[in-house]
Amino acid sequence: MTDQTQRRRIAIDIVSDAVCPWCYIGKRNLEAALADLPDIEVDIRWRPYQLDATIPPEGLERRAYMQRKFGNRIDEIHQRLTQAGAAAGLDFAFDDIERSPNTLDAHRLIRWAASANAQDAIVERLFHDFFVAGKDIGDRNVLLDAARDCGMDPKIVGDLLDGDADKESVREEIASAQSIGVTGVPFFILDGKFALPGAQPADVLKRAIGKALEKADEPRA
Secondary structure (H helix, E strand, O other), X not given: OXXXXXXXXXXXXXXXXXXXXXHHHHHHHHHHHHHOOOOOEEEEEEEEOOOOOOOOOOOEEHHHHHHHHHHHHHHHXXXXXXXXXXXXXXXXXXXXXXXXXXXXXXXXXXXXXXXXXXXXXXXXXXXXXXXXOOOOOOOHHHHHHHHHHOOXXXXXXXXXXXXXXXXXXXXXXXHHHHHOOOOOOOEEEEOOOEEEEOOOOHHHHHHHHHHHHHHHHOOOO
């Protein structure tokens, strides 16, 4: 890193879905990249995306859903993801996941967590609940437990979940991401200008952050 990129601030928007294993891996890779950039202040904002918005609110039985989606490739896919997760320090427990949830309410919770300065904590908790603990993150009680443990007011969150607050806002934000070409997640947007799709390795993320900061330092014409 050059002196120009020292002690700078950068915003990183991460378009993600709470049931995307590559998004969890991408989160870990970003954390590793930022650990090597201690002089940079980072504003991370988690943005919603639904890999399958057609899943009903009550969710679907996981194994049957995955078989319809991937056929006989399920075990091969899970094995590859387990290896990739282990490399990032994650212990995926795919066999413990019983339901595939609709993630709209999870994204509403993530959105509300921003005002409580708990967004990253909530995202981490939901990833862990789903991929490691096998919990149904479409379940109201699971979301309330996550909110409480991450310092949010469960009464307020419960009241919001019981209504339609921010459902359309989340859907509109997803549509906005799709309109700029996001077709898969994770999708990183650096400083609102530079896009980086996929669960990139830590060194790639680190270089991209450096380049984004260097570009911001260039004098305007």
